[in-house]
Amino acid sequence: MTEIKKPVLILKNVSFSITSKSSKFEIIHDLSFEVYEKEFLAITGPSGCGKSTLLRLIAGLLKPTTGTIFLNEKPITGPTNKITMVFQQFALLPWLTALENVELPALKLIPDKEKRREKAVKLLELVGLSGFENSYPKELSGGMRQRIAIARALMSDPEILLMDEPFSNLDQLTASNLRSEILSTLFNPSLSLKSVILVSHNIEEIVELADRVIILSKRPAQLVKEIIIDLPRPRSIRLPKFTSYLDTIYEYLS
Amino acid sequence: MRYITYIALILITGIFIYFITGPIINSIYILENLNNFIYILTSVAYSGIRILIASAIMFPIIMLALLVATNNLAKRVLLPLILIIASFPAPLFIPLIILWFGPKVEIIAILVIISGSIWYIFYNAYSSIQLIPEDIKECILLSNLSKIQKFKKLYFPAMLPGLVTGFITAIGGAWNALIVAEWISIGNEVYSVKYGIGKLIDSAASSGDLNLMYASLIMMILVVVALDRTLWKKLYDYATSKFRYEI
Numbered sequence: 001m002t003e004i005k006k007p008v009l010i011l012k013n014v015s016f017s018i019t020s021k022s023s024k025f026e027i028i029h030d031l032s033f034e035v036y037e038k039e040f041l042a043i044t045g046p047s048g049c050g051k052s053t054l055l056r057l058i059a060g061l062l063k064p065t066t067g068t069i070f071l072n073e074k075p076i077t078g079p080t081n082k083i084t085m086v087f088q089q090f091a092l093l094p095w096l097t098a099l100e101n102v103e104l105p106a107l108k109l110i111p112d113k114e115k116r117r118e119k120a121v122k123l124l125e126l127v128g129l130s131g132f133e134n135s136y137p138k139e140l141s142g143g144m145r146q147r148i149a150i151a152r153a154l155m156s157d158p159e160i161l162l163m164d165e166p167f168s169n170l171d172q173l174t175a176s177n178l179r180s181e182i183l184s185t186l187f188n189p190s191l192s193l194k195s196v197i198l199v200s201h202n203i204e205e206i207v208e209l210a211d212r213v214i215i216l217s218k219r220p221a222q223l224v225k226e227i228i229i230d231l232p233r234p235r236s237i238r239l240p241k242f243t244s245y246l247d248t249i250y251e252y253l254s
Numbered sequence: 255m256r257y258i259t260y261i262a263l264i265l266i267t268g269i270f271i272y273f274i275t276g277p278i279i280n281s282i283y284i285l286e287n288l289n290n291f292i293y294i295l296t297s298v299a300y301s302g303i304r305i306l307i308a309s310a311i312m313f314p315i316i317m318l319a320l321l322v323a324t325n326n327l328a329k330r331v332l333l334p335l336i337l338i339i340a341s342f343p344a345p346l347f348i349p350l351i352i353l354w355f356g357p358k359v360e361i362i363a364i365l366v367i368i369s370g371s372i373w374y375i376f377y378n379a380y381s382s383i384q385l386i387p388e389d390i391k392e393c394i395l396l397s398n399l400s401k402i403q404k405f406k407k408l409y410f411p412a413m414l415p416g417l418v419t420g421f422i423t424a425i426g427g428a429w430n431a432l433i434v435a436e437w438i439s440i441g442n443e444v445y446s447v448k449y450g451i452g453k454l455i456d457s458a459a460s461s462g463d464l465n466l467m468y469a470s471l472i473m474m475i476l477v478v479v480a481l482d483r484t485l486w487k488k489l490y491d492y493a494t495s496k497f498r499y500e501i
Contacts (some may be wrong), residue, residue, distance in 0.1 A: 061392055078394045091389035095332065095411040095497050105397040136496075156397075 007034040031222035045216030067150035081156035143174035277468035319379035344370035366435035371424035382416030
């Protein structure tokens, strides 16, 4: 996936700090990088380094203290339906059915009820949940709940999907099943999605999925290293090259 | 030592039974008379309607709870103010209400009920919104919904368990507040509604008709317990099972 590199998202000298009465905590320090079309980018770093904060800055939920984030050359000033997010704890509304949860981001965007429903049904089918439209989240397993959340994140035709540790709350087997399907789901030709940014501390997950990984330092987060993972897919952990990528990332992390 | 405990227990139970059977038997004599029974039941019904009207008027307080819970400026300005107002005991408002509305007993009764129970609803609704998980709030922000859509899909359902708890507490408190609300004596003036269980208990107590007071009390207890076991329990189970966050 490395033909013509066209950046979709650009971070330019982004810093973020929290100021309280007595002190100032810098969480992200002067971070610049680009995310390209049809790219699966992973971001990793020591726990508490500000990875999740970085995702919230890109999502427009937080504003950088200095620096700018551009989506298609336009600065991001707040939440937009072109950038959506999948959360660690799924963030589903317990009182809505699977279908209603998926419809949520399109309530304003697609006012036509029929069209909206049709699209939500299609997306649930895409993530393998046909037949569970009218189930409530609590009736479903963790893996199924995260699939609903993925379908919901795709509902507003985003260009960028942010994933905040999306597999870490699932058991091993469920997580590995979902990982093995996720690339073909997200880069399905029927979708408008251009790039995916995954925040994770699971190195195996990163080498299995990502085209490129950005390694951040301890707080305040700074760019330590960028590594392009050039492996054919599907990737197997048994390949020696896979393990050598694991070792390299691990080295930069510690 | 052990025997003393047993003897004490038996004595206390005996005294309790002695004191409670008298009023119960006397109450039954009173309630046996159909006219009395209908009179007391009518009084309970009138009081119930007052509580219902008060509840309907109190309902919009959830919008204030929503504002305070979601707007930082409103929280800083209004929350301390609400805390102060809520700490006033309800009877304190009675002279003010008479001053503003005149001696209209029905309005006084309903306003006293409201001033005594509205904050239960406010605090329960407020804390329900505070309990919404951070990621769900973020997801709603990313969904770009209109204010009405946010209210329908997030805030109102999120408030429901708190609202049910709030209304159960508020209405429970309202039955007690009736005693101050329906029969008020200030100086030589007595402001009293025509029918009402609070009025009945109050006037019976002050005229020394203890049997009528016990009969009214027992009737009120029966109605409150019956409501609690049927309506409230069902509502509570529904609200706490469907509207609970899963982690």
